[in-house]
Every structure is written in structure tokens, then in C-alpha cells.
Amino acid sequence: MIESLPLPIDAAWLLAVVQTLLFVFVAPLLSGWIKRIKCHMQNRAAPSVFQPYRDLAKLLRKHTVLAENASWLFRFTPYLVFAATILAAAVVPLIALQLPTAQIADVIVLVGFLALARFFLALAGLDIGTAFGGMGASREMMIGALAEPVLMMTAFTVSMSAATTNLSEAMGYTLSSGLVLRPSFLFAALGLMLVAVAETGRVPVDNPATHLELTMVHEAMILEYTGRHLALIEWASKIKLMVYLVLIANLFLPWGIATELTLAELGKGTVAIAGKLILLGMALVVWETVMAKMRIFRVPPYLGFAFLLSLLGMLTHVVLETGG
Amino acid sequence: MSPLDFVYIALIGALASALVSVGADRQPAVLRYANFGLLAISGAAAVVAGLWVLIGEAPVAAQLPLGLPWLPWHLRLDALSGLFLAVVGTLVFAISLYGPAYTRNYLHGKNRQSLIVLGLFTALFILGMYLVVLADDAFLFMIAWELMSVASYFLVAYQHQHAANRRAAFLYLLMAHVAGVAILLGFGVLAGFGGGFTFEKMRAAELSTTWASIAFALAFFGFGMKAGMVPLHAWLPEAHPVAPSHISALMSGVMLKVALYGLIRFVFDLIGDVQWQWGLVMLVTGACTTLLGVLYAMVRNNLKRLLAYSSIENVGIILSALGLSLIFLGTGHKIIGVLGLIAALYHIIGHALFKGLLFLGAGAIAHSAHEYDLNNMGGLIRRMPQTALFMLIGCLAIAGLPPLTGFVSEWLTFQVALQAPRLESGVLRTLIPLTAAMLALSAALAAATFVKVYGIAFLGRARSRQVRHAREVGLGMRAAMALLAIGCIVFGILPSTIIDVLGAIPKQLIGQAPVSATASGWLWLTPMSAKTASYSAPLVLIALVGIAALGFALLHVRATRMRRGYPWECGYGEVNTRMQYTATAFSQPIHRIFAPVWDLREQIDEKRHPAQPQQVQSIRHQLQALDKSWSTLYEPIGRLVLAGARRIGMLQTGSIHTYLSYSFFTLLLLLWVVT
Incomplete structure (x- = not known):
């Protein structure tokens, strides 16, 4: 779009901010939707899709209880995690391509933002000095360390095809090259899905709904958080889930996303992404229902498999698609 | 003023700092103020000189009336050496702020050490690093390189009362010299084709691809070893931690970079193609x-x-x-x-x-x-x-x-x-x-x-x-x-x-x-x-x-009150510090996943109650993750060298007659070769 990258003041920037806000405020709804479908699927009484908003509002109102030896880092972490996750959301095109925020950071920086949030969460887990926090931090960093190369390989496969790491440009490339089946993209998408499940703490890697001592990963790390701090962290993890789902939806199936900044196109983009997220949410629910939670040391082979898939994706790209 | 003036200030500052520290044992204040003060000036001057050339883009060169009669020392400050000079200078400046308080450790008690050694070799080490990046001929480069290596050897061996430190220092010296020989041979190849030891002539050398590759391999081995490249890294984790912390900062922060400078200079500049x-x-x-x-x-x-x-x-x-x-x-x-x-x-x-x-x-x-x-x-x-x-x-x-x-x-x-x-x-x-x-x-x-x-x-x-x-x-x-x-x-x-x-x-x-x-x-x-x-x-x-x-x-703005409470301890009462995750526990998952990478030695001693064997009284867990390069690379090489030495040692009979006959036969052989 903009070859010379002007200073950030114009309508596109405004739209980018609006899109980010939409992203942030819709994320709880997506979680509510997933929870509702999951309850239906498992024959349980389902809460309203708006329940996550009520939970967040309640947490924001509640008193905050800090553990007695919590340092400033523990209080600072929720804000930083929230900010880093919002930044990650800001660079992922949701309803429209060619928004200037995608230029602030590319897909590698996006991975960096998520790593930054994870770094601080793990530190906060260690801050209190209980065994739970340490256990959660250690396991989360282990999973993160194994998931990150998969994420990178996926990103590399896509960006080597599209010759760009800019997410907006990469989606534009997929869009313009038409509906062709690329084996490399297929493998990359599968790898990304497996990593998304691991990174957002879903079954079978982790279970967001449990507080059983020995199986917690993410929940163990944030066990000591209460009130508004907990609200921010919970919200951030909902945004993170949505970031991954939007990434899968728009990177591999970008059709419907707005390519021009007109009202009709934007409307179409909104409907398209809503439909894709509803479907992806349902797919996630089916996956979570048919899988059983794994033992922690089953996770490395699982992520190893994801790495293999993304490696295959990269190799098929090199061997089949570039004619070398 | 020109960048060269600042270069001289930096060099003379480091040299003066080495000289004044001779008085450090009688007057510890000398070390704290004069030695580190001069280093601060020298570091700042190095930063100025480096940045000046880096931004100004005009290389400056000079010859020092030192060295061999037919080969004076050539100094040259261009953009590449400017950057490294500035990096070295920054760290030198930082440690000269840090040193005065830190070295107080070595004044009293069981840590008491000679401050002369610390001050003298710190300054010489820094001087060596400056000269390596400034050198414009292989002769000065190697002298500066050795000055850097040997001075830092004394710093690694500074707390020599521990046998482990002496061992680390010896290993460091050994590896530094193996690396030095490789670098020397690399320069030899370039000098052989270029017809001289100045970098100017080496740049102009016409090398065939084979010879260029040989020169590259030698330089890569030598500089890579000094930079800590796997599998030639074994000395680094032994030597760097045992030096005083500000020296560790210099060694890890900039000495490795000086080795990489050598690699970049050799490959990108001298070989060129x-x-x-x-x-x-x-x-x-x-x-x-x-x-x-x-x-x-x-x-x-x-x-x-x-x-x-x-x-x-x-x-x-x-x-x-x-x-x-x-x-x-x-x-x-x-x-x-x-x-x-x-x-x-x-x-x-x-x-x-x-x-x-x-x-x-x-x-x-x-x-x-x-x-x-x-x-x-x-x-x-x-x-x-x-x-x-x-x-x-x-x-x-x-x-x-x-x-x-x-x-x-x-x-x-x-x-x-x-x-x-x-x-x-x-x-x-x-x-x-x-x-x-x-x-x-x-x-x-x-x-x-x-x-x-x-x-x-x-x-x-x-x-x-x-x-x-x-x-x-x-x-x-x-x-x-x-x-x-x-x-x-x-x-x-x-x-x-x-x-x-x-x-x-x-x-x-x-x-x-x-x-x-x-x-x-x-x-x-x-x-x-x-x-x-x-x-x-x-x-x-x-x-x-x-x-x-x-x-x-x-x-x-509308924050509710924040209150402090006990962390969750599952209802069992007080959380104590022993319940925290330890460093070993934290890395345990990684340990398990990548187990083949290390030489793992795990030992669990359980002490059971004599009357009730199912009741465990105490558990002691020991885990050592050893560097595998020792058992797979260094120890075999060490054994090979020793075995070779024993073979050669057989020549050594201890009798003067045998030695005289060795000399005689060598002489005959040489005469035969000459004619």
C-alpha cells in the first residue's frame, strides 16, 4: 500500500484502531461461544454466550488480594501481558487487509509479543514462591519453547511462498493466487492448529477449566492472581485464543476479508470472519471433546509431531512449489 | 584533533593504568582511583575515536616506531575497527565505574589477593584488545592477540588458591595457543601469496580457491575456538566464570567479539572474495x-x-x-x-x-x-x-x-x-x-x-x-x-x-x-x-x-482497596522457602526432553527407617549434567597426545652416549639433505 510509510495520522489508522478494539471486545464473546457449544456437546447445561463478559466485569469490581511477598513485578505483569496481547491482536488483520498496523510488526514480531507476555507470566508465577507457581512457570516455558519453532516454521512456509512476513501482504497473496490447493499450506495449517491448541492451553495439552493440582499448567502460574489483575490476564488469554483462530482463518482461508476500505467491503469482511470463527470454534470444541488430556510428558511428542508437519510443509514448498 | 589522537589517549591511558597499579598493594586507593580512573578515560577515548571514524567514514592510519626494524607497527582505524573499538571502550568504561567497589572484595579476609596482579593484567588485557582491533599488519595483530590471551590467563588464574581455577586457566592458555597457531598459519597463507605481513599486501594477494579455502579453514578454526564455537568451546565455561566478575564481563562481552572481529576482518576484508x-x-x-x-x-x-x-x-x-x-x-x-x-x-x-x-x-x-x-x-x-x-x-x-x-x-x-x-x-x-x-x-x-x-x-x-x-x-x-x-x-x-x-x-x-x-x-x-x-x-x-x-x-481511578494475604498452600499451613521450585526443578522438563545432549549422572540416595522399610527418612538427589564434548572429543584427544608422548619418550634413555649419537646421526642426515 504505502511504499514510503508516512507518519501515522490518517483514516486508515483510525480504522485500524477500531478493528483492534473490536478484536479486544469480541474475544470474550468467542470464548463464550466455545464454552456454550462445548456444554451442548457434552450434554451439560450451557451458560449464556455473554457469561465471559459478566465474569470479567465481576472480577474487575472485586477486591484484589495480593500474596504477602508479591513484588512490584507481580502487580506490573497483568498490565504488560494485556498490552502485549493487544499489540499482537492489532497486527493481525481481522476484517480488512492493508491496515497500517500490520506494518508495525510482522509475523515474527507477533511471535515475539506472545513470547514477551509468556515471559512475564512465568516470572509472575515464580514471584510468590509457592510450588504451584514454579511448576506452572516451568511447564509453560517448556511448552512455549517447543511450540515456538513450530510457529516459526509455519510462518516461514507461508512467508517463503508469499515472499513477505507482513501478515496483511501474506493474506493478500493467498487471496490473489486463487483457490489452489498447496500441500505446503495444508501441512502448515495443520501444524499451526496443533500449536494453537498447545499455546492457548486447551485440551489435550492443558485444561482451562480445571484447578486440579497436578495437571495445571497455565492456571498454576496465575493461581495467586485475583480481582482486576486476574481479569486482565483472563481477558488477555481470550484475546490470544482469538489471535490464533483469526490467524488460522485468515492466513489459509482469507476469502471474504475486505481488500478496500469501503463500507460494503468492511461489512462483508465482518460477516466472513464471524462465520469463520463460529466454524473454527465448533471445530475446536469437537477436538476438545474427543481428545483426553495428556500427561505432561506426552506433550513433547505431540509438539514434535506438529514440528514434523510444519517441516514437511516447508520441504514440500521447497521441493514441489519452487521447481528446484 | 583527529581520531588518532583519541586512539593514542586510549592506548596511553591503558598503559599508564597498568604502570600505576604497581603501587596498588601498598595503597589500595591507587587501584580504586588511579587505575580505574585511567581506564575510564581510556574507555571514553576509545568510544570517541571509534564513533568518529564510524560516522565520519574516513579511515586513518599511522605507523608506530616499534616492532621489527623492517616492519614497524601499522595502526589503522577504519569503520570496522571503529565499531569494535567503541564496543570495547564502552565496556571498559562501564567496568571502570564498577571496579572500584567490586575489587574491595579482594582486600580482606580469605579472598585477599594481590591487587598489583589484578590492576596490571586488567590494563594489559584491555590494551591487547585495543591493539588487536587497531592492528594493520599480521605481526602487530599476533603480538596484541597474545598480549590479550596471556594477560587474561593471569586474570582467570587470579584466585589461584582453588585447584579448579588453576586447571581452568591452564586449559584456557592451552586452547588460546592452539587457536593462536591456527591463526598464525592462516596469516601465513595470506602473507605467502601477498608477499608481506601488512594487511595492505594481504588484501592484494591473488589466491586460488583452494588456498583461499585453506586460509578460511585455519582462520575459522582459530578465531572460532577463541570465540567459543562448538565443539571447540570447552575452555570457555571453565575460564569465564572463575575470573573476577568485571573481568568475566570483559571476556564474555568483548573478548569473544574481538575474536569475531578477527574472523570478519580475515574473511570479509583480507580474503575478500x-x-x-x-x-x-x-x-x-x-x-x-x-x-x-x-x-x-x-x-x-x-x-x-x-x-x-x-x-x-x-x-x-x-x-x-x-x-x-x-x-x-x-x-x-x-x-x-x-x-x-x-x-x-x-x-x-x-x-x-x-x-x-x-x-x-x-x-x-x-x-x-x-x-x-x-x-x-x-x-x-x-x-x-x-x-x-x-x-x-x-x-x-x-x-x-x-x-x-x-x-x-x-x-x-x-x-x-x-x-x-x-x-x-x-x-x-x-x-x-x-x-x-x-x-x-x-x-x-x-x-x-x-x-x-x-x-x-x-x-x-x-x-x-x-x-x-x-x-x-x-x-x-x-x-x-x-x-x-x-x-x-x-x-x-x-x-x-x-x-x-x-x-x-x-x-x-x-x-x-x-x-x-x-x-x-x-x-x-x-x-x-x-x-x-x-x-x-x-x-x-x-x-x-x-x-x-x-x-x-x-x-x-476507581480501584478497590488492595489487601495482602497468604498465598494458597492447599490448607496445610505455612509455606516455607524449601517448598519453592528450585533451579534444578525448573529445568527438569527440558532435561528430560533433551536428555541425550548431556552426560547425565543422576544419583538418588534413600535412607529408610530400619524397622519400617516402607518409611523413607530422607532422600538425597544429585544430578550432574556434564558437557558431552569432554567424553567424546577432548578426553580421547588427550589420551592420544599422551600415548604419542610416551612413544616419543622412549627416545629418552637418560644416557649421554645415546643423546650424542642422536646428534651425530641428525647431523649426518642434515648434511645429506643439504647436499
């Missing part, structure tokens, strides 16, 4: 070095040893970037090759800053808590709040997280690697993304490692009495750490401006500046073009701080 196969070797070695370095770092519990292994990882990143650069230069993709070189240089600067900072922080902990073992630390963020803040910045930077300096160079390296589809060879197109994935894995493991360092040392609760009573360190030590921490931030958020300045180096070496990288102004970093990839560190920082501050303000 590079082959992509060299790049492939370097890339693969670099990627393996990165991964093994970080895995070894992850399982260490001694803070300084962990940092030393992490230096190996970072050298691996730099070698990978240099390897990518060589591959692209060798295949004719000049612009991408230049970007690879820039990524390497950026990581060199970044690593000097954050590794210097982390070693100084480790020294600060040792100074006030007398502790190196992570498993005895904890809760230092409350006892040493400022040191904790600086260390946090250092840990974030080394973990390669945006928007700090470690991230910029890693991002650039990935961007270069992603240009692989432009290459002809399918093997390269496959291998490069694969090594990039290894780098990604290493970056993630590095983040885990530094969560361990920071989380175990500074957070939680103190695990030992000394740590519980630790005090914040003095102003000078804090100032040194603050200086480097600010560097980590500035180099993280202004990449375009800095790359603009660094551009002078590839322009001089390769004849091409990274124009596209900074084409969109200071706000944007666009390695290839705005469409391919862009990163705006300033905007990222503004957005991060802005959103966090906004959230804080919104939630704090």
Missing part, C-alpha cells in the same frame, strides 16, 4: 553452537557458568548470521549478504551490552550475598531493587524479546534466512529455513533459561541466610549496570538510526550499504522493502507503554 560453501559451514556450525550452547546453559545452576554457556549460544547466533551473509555474498546476492553482516554486527553490539550487564549483575549478587548458586538465591528483587531492575532489562534483552536489542538482531537474521528462496541450490533452500527453525528453538529456550535465572534469583523468597541479608550495591556498580541497561533499550528501539551508522562497515568491506533497510526513516526498519517486512520498534514501545499505562490508569 568469498565462497558460499564457507558460509554453509559457518551457518551449520553456528546453528549447532546456538542450540547446544543454550541447552547447556539451561541446566546450569551456577549463575556465572550459565552466563558463560549462554555466551556460546550468542556466538552461535552471530556465526549463523555471518554464515548467511557469506552464502548470499558468495552467490551474488549482495544486498542480502550485507543485511546478514549487519545482523551479525548488531548482535555483536547487543551481546556486548547485555552479557556485560548480566555478568556485572552476577558480580553484584556475589559482592553482596557471596553466592553464585541459583539454588541458594531468591527474593533479591526486594533486597536489591535497582540491580533487579537492570538485570530484568538484561534478561529481557538476551531472551530476544521485543522491543529490546536482542530482538532486533534475531529478527534481522530471520529476515535474511527467509530470503532463501532466491537461491539456486535446493539444498541451501532447505537447509537455511531448517537452521532458522533451530535458531527459533534456541531463542525460545533462551527465554526459558532467563526466566529461570531471573525467577529463581530475584523472585520468590531467599533460600539462604546470606541472600536474605543481601544489601543493594554501591553507586558506581549500579551506575555501570544502568549504563549498559540504557544501552540495551536504546539499541532496541532505534534500529534504523543505528543501522544507518553501521552501514559504513559493509560499504567499506563489500562496497554496498544497506540502503533499503533504513529507506523509510528512523521509525521503520524495512530490511528488503516495506512490502516484504517492516518493524517499528519505537511505535511498539509507545504502544506497549501506552496501553499498559492506560489500563493502569483506568483500573486505578
Whole structure:
């Protein structure tokens, strides 16, 4: 779009901010939707899709209880995690391509933002000095360390095809090259899905709904958080889930996303992404229902498999698609 | 005034500092003020001289009336040596702020040591590093190189009352000399073809590809060994941690960089005409070095040893970037090759800053808590709040997280690697993304490692009495750490401006500046073009701080009261410090997953109740993760050398008659050869 990258003041920037806000405020709804479908699927009484908003509002109102030896880092972490996750959301095109925020950071920086949030969460887990926090931090960093190369390989496969790491440009490339089946993209998408499940703490890697001592990963790390701090962290993890789902939806199936900044196109983009997220949410629910939670040391082979898939994706790209 | 005047100030300052420290044992104040004061002046002058040439772009040269009669010492300060001179100078300046308080450790008690040795060899070590980067002929280069190696040997052996330190120092000296021989032979090849020892003549040498490759292999071996490349790294984690902390900071922060300077000077400048196969070797070695370095770092519990292994990882990143650069230069993709070189240089600067900072922080902990073992630390963020803040910045930077300096160079390296589809060879197109994935894995493991360092040392609760009573360190030590921490931030958020300045180096070496990288102004970093990839560190920082501050303000305006309570302990009562996760526990999952990498020695002793054997009274768990390179590489070589020595030793009969006949037959043989 903009070859010379002007200073950030114009309508596109405004739209980018609006899109980010939409992203942030819709994320709880997506979680509510997933929870509702999951309850239906498992024959349980389902809460309203708006329940996550009520939970967040309640947490924001509640008193905050800090553990007695919590340092400033523990209080600072929720804000930083929230900010880093919002930044990650800001660079992922949701309803429209060619928004200037995608230029602030590319897909590698996006991975960096998520790593930054994870770094601080793990530190906060260690801050209190209980065994739970340490256990959660250690396991989360282990999973993160194994998931990150998969994420990178996926990103590399896509960006080597599209010759760009800019997410907006990469989606534009997929869009313009038409509906062709690329084996490399297929493998990359599968790898990304497996990593998304691991990174957002879903079954079978982790279970967001449990507080059983020995199986917690993410929940163990944030066990000591209460009130508004907990609200921010919970919200951030909902945004993170949505970031991954939007990434899968728009990177591999970008059709419907707005390519021009007109009202009709934007409307179409909104409907398209809503439909894709509803479907992806349902797919996630089916996956979570048919899988059983794994033992922690089953996770490395699982992520190893994801790495293999993304490696295959990269190799098929090199061997089949570039004619070398 | 010219940059050369500042160079002389730097050199004379270091030399004077060496001379004045002779009085240090009688008057400790001499060391604290005169020695470190002169070093501060010398460091500042080195920074000025280096930056002047780097920004001004005009190389300056001089001859010193020293050396051999037919070969005076040539000095030359160009953009490349300017950068390294500035990096060395920055760290020298930082340690001269840090040293006066830190060296008080060695005045009293059981740590009492000769201050003359410390002051003298610190200054000579620094002088050696200055001269290596300034040398313009192989003769001066080798003398300076040896000065650097030998002076640092005495610093490694400084606390020589421990046998382990003496052993480490000997190993260091041995490896430094094996490396030195390789470098000397490498220069020999170039001098043989160029007809002289000055770099000028070596540049002009016409080498066949075979000879150039031999020269490259020798230089890569020699400089790589000194830089700590796997599998030639074994000396590094032994030697770096046992020196005093400010010396460790210099050794890890800049001495490794001086070795990399040698490599860059040798390959990019003196040989000049590079082959992509060299790049492939370097890339693969670099990627393996990165991964093994970080895995070894992850399982260490001694803070300084962990940092030393992490230096190996970072050298691996730099070698990978240099390897990518060589591959692209060798295949004719000049612009991408230049970007690879820039990524390497950026990581060199970044690593000097954050590794210097982390070693100084480790020294600060040792100074006030007398502790190196992570498993005895904890809760230092409350006892040493400022040191904790600086260390946090250092840990974030080394973990390669945006928007700090470690991230910029890693991002650039990935961007270069992603240009692989432009290459002809399918093997390269496959291998490069694969090594990039290894780098990604290493970056993630590095983040885990530094969560361990920071989380175990500074957070939680103190695990030992000394740590519980630790005090914040003095102003000078804090100032040194603050200086480097600010560097980590500035180099993280202004990449375009800095790359603009660094551009002078590839322009001089390769004849091409990274124009596209900074084409969109200071706000944007666009390695290839705005469409391919862009990163705006300033905007990222503004957005991060802005959103966090906004959230804080919104939630704090109508904030409900905050109250302190007990952490959750499952209802069993008081949580004590022994219940915390330890450093060993933290790295246990990684241990299990990557078990084949180490030589693991695990021992569990259970003591059971004599009457009721099912009741365990105490458990002792010992875990040692040994460096596998010892058992697979060094020990066999050591045995081979000893066996060879024994064979040769058979000549030694102890009787003068035999020796005389040896001389006689040698003489005969030589006469026969001559005629």
C-alpha cells in the first residue's frame, strides 16, 4: 500500500484502531461461544454466550488480594501481558487487509509479543514462591519453547511462498493466487492448529477449566492472581485464543476479508470472519471433546509431531512449489 | 584533533593504568582511583575515536616506531575497527565505574589477593584488545592477540588458591595457543601469496580457491575456538566464570567479539572474495553452537557458568548470521549478504551490552550475598531493587524479546534466512529455513533459561541466610549496570538510526550499504522493502507503554482497596522457602526432553527407617549434567597426545652416549639433505 510509510495520522489508522478494539471486545464473546457449544456437546447445561463478559466485569469490581511477598513485578505483569496481547491482536488483520498496523510488526514480531507476555507470566508465577507457581512457570516455558519453532516454521512456509512476513501482504497473496490447493499450506495449517491448541492451553495439552493440582499448567502460574489483575490476564488469554483462530482463518482461508476500505467491503469482511470463527470454534470444541488430556510428558511428542508437519510443509514448498 | 589522537589517549591511558597499579598493594586507593580512573578515560577515548571514524567514514592510519626494524607497527582505524573499538571502550568504561567497589572484595579476609596482579593484567588485557582491533599488519595483530590471551590467563588464574581455577586457566592458555597457531598459519597463507605481513599486501594477494579455502579453514578454526564455537568451546565455561566478575564481563562481552572481529576482518576484508560453501559451514556450525550452547546453559545452576554457556549460544547466533551473509555474498546476492553482516554486527553490539550487564549483575549478587548458586538465591528483587531492575532489562534483552536489542538482531537474521528462496541450490533452500527453525528453538529456550535465572534469583523468597541479608550495591556498580541497561533499550528501539551508522562497515568491506533497510526513516526498519517486512520498534514501545499505562490508569481511578494475604498452600499451613521450585526443578522438563545432549549422572540416595522399610527418612538427589564434548572429543584427544608422548619418550634413555649419537646421526642426515 504505502511504499514510503508516512507518519501515522490518517483514516486508515483510525480504522485500524477500531478493528483492534473490536478484536479486544469480541474475544470474550468467542470464548463464550466455545464454552456454550462445548456444554451442548457434552450434554451439560450451557451458560449464556455473554457469561465471559459478566465474569470479567465481576472480577474487575472485586477486591484484589495480593500474596504477602508479591513484588512490584507481580502487580506490573497483568498490565504488560494485556498490552502485549493487544499489540499482537492489532497486527493481525481481522476484517480488512492493508491496515497500517500490520506494518508495525510482522509475523515474527507477533511471535515475539506472545513470547514477551509468556515471559512475564512465568516470572509472575515464580514471584510468590509457592510450588504451584514454579511448576506452572516451568511447564509453560517448556511448552512455549517447543511450540515456538513450530510457529516459526509455519510462518516461514507461508512467508517463503508469499515472499513477505507482513501478515496483511501474506493474506493478500493467498487471496490473489486463487483457490489452489498447496500441500505446503495444508501441512502448515495443520501444524499451526496443533500449536494453537498447545499455546492457548486447551485440551489435550492443558485444561482451562480445571484447578486440579497436578495437571495445571497455565492456571498454576496465575493461581495467586485475583480481582482486576486476574481479569486482565483472563481477558488477555481470550484475546490470544482469538489471535490464533483469526490467524488460522485468515492466513489459509482469507476469502471474504475486505481488500478496500469501503463500507460494503468492511461489512462483508465482518460477516466472513464471524462465520469463520463460529466454524473454527465448533471445530475446536469437537477436538476438545474427543481428545483426553495428556500427561505432561506426552506433550513433547505431540509438539514434535506438529514440528514434523510444519517441516514437511516447508520441504514440500521447497521441493514441489519452487521447481528446484 | 583527529581520531588518532583519541586512539593514542586510549592506548596511553591503558598503559599508564597498568604502570600505576604497581603501587596498588601498598595503597589500595591507587587501584580504586588511579587505575580505574585511567581506564575510564581510556574507555571514553576509545568510544570517541571509534564513533568518529564510524560516522565520519574516513579511515586513518599511522605507523608506530616499534616492532621489527623492517616492519614497524601499522595502526589503522577504519569503520570496522571503529565499531569494535567503541564496543570495547564502552565496556571498559562501564567496568571502570564498577571496579572500584567490586575489587574491595579482594582486600580482606580469605579472598585477599594481590591487587598489583589484578590492576596490571586488567590494563594489559584491555590494551591487547585495543591493539588487536587497531592492528594493520599480521605481526602487530599476533603480538596484541597474545598480549590479550596471556594477560587474561593471569586474570582467570587470579584466585589461584582453588585447584579448579588453576586447571581452568591452564586449559584456557592451552586452547588460546592452539587457536593462536591456527591463526598464525592462516596469516601465513595470506602473507605467502601477498608477499608481506601488512594487511595492505594481504588484501592484494591473488589466491586460488583452494588456498583461499585453506586460509578460511585455519582462520575459522582459530578465531572460532577463541570465540567459543562448538565443539571447540570447552575452555570457555571453565575460564569465564572463575575470573573476577568485571573481568568475566570483559571476556564474555568483548573478548569473544574481538575474536569475531578477527574472523570478519580475515574473511570479509583480507580474503575478500568469498565462497558460499564457507558460509554453509559457518551457518551449520553456528546453528549447532546456538542450540547446544543454550541447552547447556539451561541446566546450569551456577549463575556465572550459565552466563558463560549462554555466551556460546550468542556466538552461535552471530556465526549463523555471518554464515548467511557469506552464502548470499558468495552467490551474488549482495544486498542480502550485507543485511546478514549487519545482523551479525548488531548482535555483536547487543551481546556486548547485555552479557556485560548480566555478568556485572552476577558480580553484584556475589559482592553482596557471596553466592553464585541459583539454588541458594531468591527474593533479591526486594533486597536489591535497582540491580533487579537492570538485570530484568538484561534478561529481557538476551531472551530476544521485543522491543529490546536482542530482538532486533534475531529478527534481522530471520529476515535474511527467509530470503532463501532466491537461491539456486535446493539444498541451501532447505537447509537455511531448517537452521532458522533451530535458531527459533534456541531463542525460545533462551527465554526459558532467563526466566529461570531471573525467577529463581530475584523472585520468590531467599533460600539462604546470606541472600536474605543481601544489601543493594554501591553507586558506581549500579551506575555501570544502568549504563549498559540504557544501552540495551536504546539499541532496541532505534534500529534504523543505528543501522544507518553501521552501514559504513559493509560499504567499506563489500562496497554496498544497506540502503533499503533504513529507506523509510528512523521509525521503520524495512530490511528488503516495506512490502516484504517492516518493524517499528519505537511505535511498539509507545504502544506497549501506552496501553499498559492506560489500563493502569483506568483500573486505578476507581480501584478497590488492595489487601495482602497468604498465598494458597492447599490448607496445610505455612509455606516455607524449601517448598519453592528450585533451579534444578525448573529445568527438569527440558532435561528430560533433551536428555541425550548431556552426560547425565543422576544419583538418588534413600535412607529408610530400619524397622519400617516402607518409611523413607530422607532422600538425597544429585544430578550432574556434564558437557558431552569432554567424553567424546577432548578426553580421547588427550589420551592420544599422551600415548604419542610416551612413544616419543622412549627416545629418552637418560644416557649421554645415546643423546650424542642422536646428534651425530641428525647431523649426518642434515648434511645429506643439504647436499
